[in-house]
Amino acid sequence: MKHVIGWIDRRFPLTAFVKHELTEYPTPRNLSFWWNFGSLAGIVLVIQIITGIFLAMHYKPDASLAFDSVEHIMREVNYGWLIRFMHSTGASAFFAMIFIHMARTLYYGSYRAPRELMWWTGQVLLLLLMATAFMGYLLPWGQMSYWGAQVITSLFGAVPFLGDEMVIWLRGDFTVGNATLTRFFALHYLLPFIIVAAVIIHLVALHAVRSSNPSGINLKDKNNIPFHPYFTVKDLFGISVFFTVYSYFVFFNPNLLIEADNYIPANPMQTPAHIVPEWYFLPFYAILRAVPDLVGGVIAMALSVMIFAAMPYLDRSKIPGGARYRPIFRIMFYLFMLDILVLGYVGAHPPEGFLVPLGQIATFFYFAAFAFLRFFSKWEDKWLFNRGLPAEVQAMLSSEQAQKTDRRHHKKDRRETPGDNHND
Amino acid sequence: MIKQVVLVCLILSTACFNIFLATIIFVTTSFATTNNHPLENIVFSQDPASLQRGAMIYYDVCRICHSMKYIRYKTLQEIGLSNKQIDTLRGDKPENSTPEKTTSDHMLSTLYGQVPPDLSLMAKARKHGPQYIYTLLTSYTENEGKYENPVFPGIKMPDAMNIAVAINESSKEEIKNQAKDVTEFLLWASDPRASIRKKIGLYVIIYFSILSILLYFVMKRVWSRLDNVES
Known part of the structure; x- marks a missing residue:
């Protein structure tokens, strides 16, 4: 084993990397459990990518087949219901983790110098996450999927001069249709990997400026402890508690956050009584309507x-x-x-x-x-x-x-x- | 030590929190349609005998106008119907086929102005789906030969269960039981994996609760190395 690592180390800085980023990476000792939510958001991203890849093996991005293929996954694919509900619940879990992560940053002023770039890369991540979630919501091709996409894409009509052209360019058609579904599917598969890249940039920035902490000052060196094993075990504990709560939603209440209307296949001729976005967009939707x-x-x-x-x-x-x-x-x-x-x-x-x-x-x-x-x-x-x-x-x-x-x-x-x- | 016991209780309460959450969601949910007609708040047991009776009612009554395109005949084994019973139901259709309506689309749209919806997902496609279906089926009233339904004003569907013309209370009770059976069946059909899902889910939650407790102690142990260092 030592020989193998030695061989690698002469060609790639493996030991130096692990030392610098894990076993010797100094982390403030006084971090509270509010600092767990970054790693939790990371684990949800992993869940979403893995379940998403398996869903894509059975899903058909075609307006006439999409709704049926989701039901096929739910009923006939082995444990398809589990993969699908993990993915749909995971979307909400992702936003929940990110919102708490942001609230912690706001409360403790972690966005202040020298962590402005952490905050701004986080802001880019939020935008990417919103775009990905919005495009993913169209894929089941239910009534709310369809009409939600119709409403949100039409907002681009507000852009001066180019508005109408932009809406058609985004949809690939005059209304949301097959062309919209296929492009949203392609982008929904692409964007998560861009999110992974952005997360790596977020982490590189973190390791340059290091974690903020509840006291708000840079602690003395003796109050910084190595990330591994102290925070690896703390994050593992947090992940386990997260999975306990997440499992409740996946196994016992997976439809809580899915609108009933989305179990009706998309019908361009019939508008639902109330078009509501997913819960994580509601405050922004309220501002739009205000x-x-x-x-x-x-x-x-x-x-x-x-x-x-x-x-x-x-x-x-x-x-x-x-x-x-x-x-x-x-x-x-x-x-x-x-x-x-x-x-x-x-x-x-x-x-x-x-x-x-x-x-x-x-x-x-x-x-x-x-x-x-x-x-x-x-x-x-x-x-x-x-x-x-x-x-x-x-x-x-x-x-x-x-x-x-x-x-x-x-x-x-x-x-x-x-x-x-x-x-x- | 006391602190640790308290924390173990905290983790256990995370699991209990899930149950609380379920209760709160259930209690605070008001059962009403969008036009604010109250829905009957009945609990559905998914009892096999009831599911089988419901399947028969669907087959004999609802199937005249409604398909169930996501249900295959062979999957009816899951609610306890025997192969022989299924063979009788499907006739000469392959066991992989799905129940089709017995009236043609053309006929139905002439009669009702539109083709009646597929019922596979109906129990999930309405808010409080099962309660909605049950209340809808049992709320028909007759007024001078015309049917009315306060749950769905202007509904095109006739009083399939004949509850509006029930002659006495006991036959009305009988019809209500049948309405419950068919709703149980539609609830099962909307999510046939629900029972296995809950079964697995219980073990998963127990697993993660225990894992959380163990990881908590591992964490305490690892962090105790720091106790000698002044903070």
Whole structure:
């Protein structure tokens, strides 16, 4: 074995890579379970790719065969129901993990320097995930698949001058049809591999700047522990708990998040009573509908997804630890979460009665939160400094300062890790 | 030690959480159609005797107008019909074939203006599908020779179970039981793998619950190496 590894090492930096990225990769000791969701999103991506490849072996991307082929998978392929329900539940699980992962980043201010590129590569990943999920939803060729794709592709008609041509170019036809289905299938198979590439870039960036942590400062070297075995085992534990909950949905309630209408084959002549997107698009859908004008609505919806990218610029606070030591930011964080839930509720119901003004107010607060942040973050810092920071924050700030001077003197000792001394 | 016991309980409660979730979803779900007509909240047992009676009712009554294109005759073995019974049902059709309606599409569209839908997926293709089907079948009323149904105003389908013209309470009960049987059958047909799915699912959840507990202790053990280091 040693010979084989030695042989490889002379030709490829295998041992050096494992050392640098795993056994010696320094990770903050104080990471909470909220830091598990990145690896959970990764495992869902793996589930989706594997089940997706097996589904593609039996699925037929043809408007006249697609619906039947899904039922064929559900009824006649050995364990086809399992693969299919793992894939359909996995889509929701993916978004759930990503939303929690993003919420953690927002709460702890992990998007702040030097992690802006982590946040922006994550933003690209979110867009790729949304595109992939949207295209995948057309493939079962049910009523909601069909009409959802019809509504969303028609939004591109809002693009000035080129709008109508763009809609036809996207659909490959004047309405959603066979041409749309085949291209969505091709792209739905392609995009996950682009997501994998983007995840690798995300991880390369992570290993350059390293994980943030609940304290919000760079910890002293002795408080960083090697990723393996401490975080490999912690991630494995998280994955196992995730599978327990995921299994409930796959085996006992797989149709909970599938609209009943999607078990009716697509019918271009009959529009369903209410066209609703999947739950993970509901808040954005509510924002789209809150603006009375189509062009304005499309802009608002695009902005509502993209505005997260501006967070490093909008949040000017210097207080470490994100929301932990910033009372106003913390309240705003929870209000923002509540606002998203309200938008989700509004998006799920037909726009009638009080839901119309409610959606508009919630949309206003959604954007107001970001706009307000730019101004109050500096002011909140000033207020907190004047009032006197808690002793622990003060200590953290001074220790960070001390570390910075320290590091200039002892640049060479940085790689030392405490876990190595205690292999019992 | 106490802390660990608490955490084991926490993991076990993750499994229980699944059951809670199911209960909450069930309790908070209001059973009503889109036009807000309340649906009868009955529980379906998928009992083989009931499924077999339901299959017969489908074969004799519903099949006149409705196909079931995703059900093959041979799969009726799964609800306990014998090969001989299946042979009688399929006649000279191959056992791999699916039940076809006995009236022609042309005839049906002349009579009702459209071809009645396939029933294979009906129990999943409506919100609260089984409750919807049962309430629909048992809600027909007769008014001066015209049929009405509050669950589906303007429905084209006639009162197939004859519940509107039932002569007394006992025959009405009888028809309701038949409606339940046929709904049980349609529920099975919409997802024939549901029972095996739940059976496997139970073991999978138990497996992952135990694995989580074991991994928790492995994690504690690995992390305990750090205890001597000041934080």
